Amino acid sequence: MIxxxxxxxxxxxxxxxxxxxxxxxxxxxxxxxxTDIMNAxxxxxxxRFLNAFIYCVLWMxxxxxxxxxxxxxxxxxxxxxxxxxxxxILTQLAxxxxxxxxxxxxxxxxxxxxxxxxxxxxxxFDRLYGMISSGALLIFGAIAIWSYHxxxxxxxxxxxxxxxxxxxxxxxxxxxxxxxxxxxxxxTTAKASEWLGGFNTLYVLNSQNLIEKFLMPFFGLLKNSKVxxxxxxxxxxxxxxxxxxxxxxxxxxxxxxxxxxxxxTAGSIFSIGDLTGNFFGNTNYVINxxxxxxxxxxxxxxxxxVEEVSEEKEITTPPLTGIDLxxxxxxxxxxxxxxxxxxxxxxxxxxxxxxxPSGSGKSTLFKILLRQLPDYQGSIRLNGQxxxxxxxxxxxxxxxxxxxxxxxFNLDIRANxxxxxxxxxxxxxxxxQVMQLEELIKVxxxxxxxxxxxxxxxxxxxxQRVGLARGLVQKAPILLVDEGTSSLDLSLRESxxxxxxxxxxxxxxxxxxxxxxxxxxxxxxxxxx
Numbered sequence: 215m216i217x218x219x220x221x222x223x224x225x226x227x228x229x230x231x232x233x234x235x236x237x238x239x240x241x242x243x244x245x246x247x248x249t250d251i252m253n254a255x256x257x258x259x260x261x262r263f264l265n266a267f268i269y270c271v272l273w274m275x276x277x278x279x280x281x282x283x284x285x286x287x288x289x290x291x292x293x294x295x296x297x298x299x300x301x302x303i304l305t306q307l308a309x310x311x312x313x314x315x316x317x318x319x320x321x322x323x324x325x326x327x328x329x330x331x332x333x334x335x336x337x338x339f340d341r342l343y344g345m346i347s348s349g350a351l352l353i354f355g356a357i358a359i360w361s362y363h364x365x366x367x368x369x370x371x372x373x374x375x376x377x378x379x380x381x382x383x384x385x386x387x388x389x390x391x392x393x394x395x396x397x398x399x400x401x402t403t404a405k406a407s408e409w410l411g412g413f414n415t416l417y418v419l420n421s422q423n424l425i426e427k428f429l430m431p432f433f434g435l436l437k438n439s440k441v442x443x444x445x446x447x448x449x450x451x452x453x454x455x456x457x458x459x460x461x462x463x464x465x466x467x468x469x470x471x472x473x474x475x476x477x478x479t480a481g482s483i484f485s486i487g488d489l490t491g492n493f494f495g496n497t498n499y500v501i502n503x504x505x506x507x508x509x510x511x512x513x514x515x516x517x518x519x520v521e522e523v524s525e526e527k528e529i530t531t532p533p534l535t536g537i538d539l540x541x542x543x544x545x546x547x548x549x550x551x552x553x554x555x556x557x558x559x560x561x562x563x564x565x566x567x568x569x570x571p572s573g574s575g576k577s578t579l580f581k582i583l584l585r586q587l588p589d590y591q592g593s594i595r596l597n598g599q600x601x602x603x604x605x606x607x608x609x610x611x612x613x614x615x616x617x618x619x620x621x622x623f624n625l626d627i628r629a630n631x632x633x634x635x636x637x638x639x640x641x642x643x644x645x646x647q648v649m650q651l652e653e654l655i656k657v658x659x660x661x662x663x664x665x666x667x668x669x670x671x672x673x674x675x676x677x678q679r680v681g682l683a684r685g686l687v688q689k690a691p692i693l694l695v696d697e698g699t700s701s702l703d704l705s706l707r708e709s710x711x712x713x714x715x716x717x718x719x720x721x722x723x724x725x726x727x728x729x730x731x732x733x734x735x736x737x738x739x740x741x742x743x
Contacts, residue, residue, distance in 0.1 A: 216338060219298045226291045230284065231346055237280040238350035242358050244273035245488050252481030284347075292339045296331050303327060311606070312586045321404030329399040337392070341503035348496035348503075355493045362482055363472055366465060370490060373461035374497045377454055381501050384450040385508065391443040398439045402432045447502070454501050458494035465490040536562030537596050537612055537691045537721065539583075544592035546578060553578060555592075558741055560723060562691065565715050565736065567724045570743035576725045579743075580694050584615055596692075614690035614720075618697035620681025622669035627655050630665060631683045638689075645686055648713050649679035650706065674701040682710065689719050696725045 220227060247270040254263035303326055307315065352374075360367040409425050416422050469486045472478045478486075539560040546553045553575040560566055568576045581587045583594065585606060594601040596612060604612075622630050631642070646652055654676060658665075669677045678701045685693060695714065699707040714722050715736050726733075734740055 215299065215302055216334065219295050219302070220342075222298065223291060223295055226287075226294075230288055230291065230343060231350070233280055233284045233287070234343075234347045234350040235353075237277050237284065238347070238354045240273045240277035240280065241351060242354040242489070244270045244277065245492070246358050246361075246485055247273070248488060249479070249481045249485040252484050253479055256480060288343050292335065292343070295339065296335055299334065300327050300331065312584075313588065319404040319407070321407040322400045324407065325396075325400040325403040329403060330396060333392075333396065333399075338507055341507045345500050345503045345507070348499045351492060351496050352500070355489050355496070359486065359489050359493065362469075362478060362486055366468060366472070366486065369468060370461075370465055370493060373457075373464070374493070377457050377461070377494070377497050378501060380453050380457065381450055381504070384446060387446050388443075388450070389508070391439070391446050395436075395439045395443050398432075398436045402429075402436045405429060405432050451498075451502050454498045458498045462490050462494045538562050538598075539692060539721065540593070540595045542593045542595075544579075544582070544590060544594065546575070546582060546587060546590045555579065555743065556741065560692075560721050561738065562721055563718065564738040565722045565724075567726055567729055567734070567737050567740045568743055569726060569729055569740060574743040576743055577696055580615065580696055580725070583694065584613060585609060611688075612690060613692050613694060614685040614688060616681050616685035616693070616695045616698040618678075618700055619674075620669070620677050620684065622665050622672075622677055622680065624664050624667050626658060626664050627651060627680055630680055631687055633684070635688060637687050641689065642683075642687055645683040648710065649683050651676070651679055651683065675703070675706075678702060679710075691720055693717070693720045693722045695722065697727065698724075700727075 247266050250266035251263060251270065254260075254266060303323075307323060356367060356370070359370055406429055409429055413422070413425070416424060466483065466487050469478065469483050473480055473483060541555060541558040543557070544555040555575065568579065570576055578587065582590050583601070585601070588602065596604065596609075601609070631645075646655065654672070657663075663671065665672050665677075665680070669680075672680075678698060682695075682698055685695070685698075693714070699710055702710065711733065714724075729740065
């Protein structure tokens with residue numbers, strides 16, 4: 215996934231390579247001028263010394279300016295690529311099946327988009343651009359060393375190749391340690407979300423101290439995994455540095471022999487010492503960065519690939535106006551426990567209720583109908599077609615679901631109801647009036663207010679009415695209402711239920727614990743579970 219993003223931004227990355235190339239040339243040119251400066255000093259040639267000194271400073275100034283330009287430009291490119299990665303992950307998640315998404319806690323996905331992106335920024339992109347910078351210096355440094363003597367360059371290249379072999383002994387250990395840090399980050403984030411999400415419950419029980427008690431051990435494990443990773447890096451770095459120092463002094467010794475033999479001028483040793491120091495230092499840097507870079511490349515292998523949704527499966531026609539729903543020999547297993555349902559028939563436009571004690575399988579039945587629990591036994595048919603054979607996109611045009619507690623996003627009420635779906639303006643206004651949301655919307659719009667995180671700025675009853683409007687606004691032919699009016703006062707609840715019972719376009723199936731005789735008489739049938 216990371217390599218694909220780099221390819222998509224190839225023009226920007228090519229420009230970065232060019233910037234660093236010119237900067238490297240300026241730095242090496244300034245270093246080579248040290249030879250002229252030292253030779254001029256040896257022979258007391260003032261004009262030659264002044265000329266070389268001015269050009270040396272000029273080239274170094276150019277390199278500083280280019281470094282500033284590169285730093286600002288790279289940050290923009292880097293953040294664009296990170297956002298592209300986030301976009302790719304979110305696109306993948308949007309195509310996950312219900313069961314696939316729920317194999318992991320939500321904290322894992324949050325970690326992918328936050329913690330893992332921080333890792334990618336520092337361990338991947340920062341390393342990559344550092345390698346480009348050092349790589350450019352290596353290339354121009356090698357050319358400069360060659361210009362002094364081909365034998366120095368040959369020996370330098372041989373030493374550099376030997377240095378590149380060292381990281382191979384640490385490659386697998388680094389990759390495993392990086393993966394462990396990522397996994398531990400995910401697990402710690404999930405646990406933090408779990409315990410901090412329960413703050414209100416712990417607060418009224420006077421048990422807030424449990425947050426620290428249960429979370430700190432996980433942060434301790436995260437610390438240990440990061441220390442283990444750094445130990446792996448430091449060990450490899452130490453070996454590479456030892457090799458770099460030994461090889462640099464070997465080159466300087468060889469340069470001294472060439473000067474004694476008359477092949478080089480005395481001033482050359484200053485430039486060659488600086489060039490070889492930079493060469494092996496940059497070789498060391500590239501090796502370390504490359505090892506870390508390769509370890510991070512597989513970080514997103516855990517983002518499972520899903521089949522692309524073909525254009526033929528996109529639903530462009532409106533939902534059917536009437537659907538018959540038939541259930542036969544239906545059962546579902548929860549471990550050793552089996553829920554067995556009576557045969558049920560829901561005719562198009564009819565109104566039905568499911569009642570029964572807690573645990574009798576009412577909400578489970580809705581989850582089965584919504585394909586959230588696909589491994590049921592028996593037959594469920596919509597207009598004669600088996601539920602398992604209906605594409606999910608088509609199914610969710612036929613079914614609308616109103617849970618007891620509606621999940622609200624930190625948006626305004628209108629946005630929470632519509633969620634950027636097509637709608638009929640007149641029908642939307644009708645729903646706002648039926649759910650008695652006009653005044654609340656007017657007040658919140660005047661303040662430019664949202665409903666808050668998970669609806670924290672509105673009451674439970676207001677949230678339920680937003681959920682009912684959300685479920686109704688698309689006029690799906692089947693409406694599943696799971697205690698969708700339980701938080702409302704009696705008069706408002708009865709008013710909304712009357713509206714639902716009089717819907718012409720929808721089959722409505724209620725789960726309820728407050729079924730009155732008058733309410734029951736208005737239903738086509740009541741099923742006892």
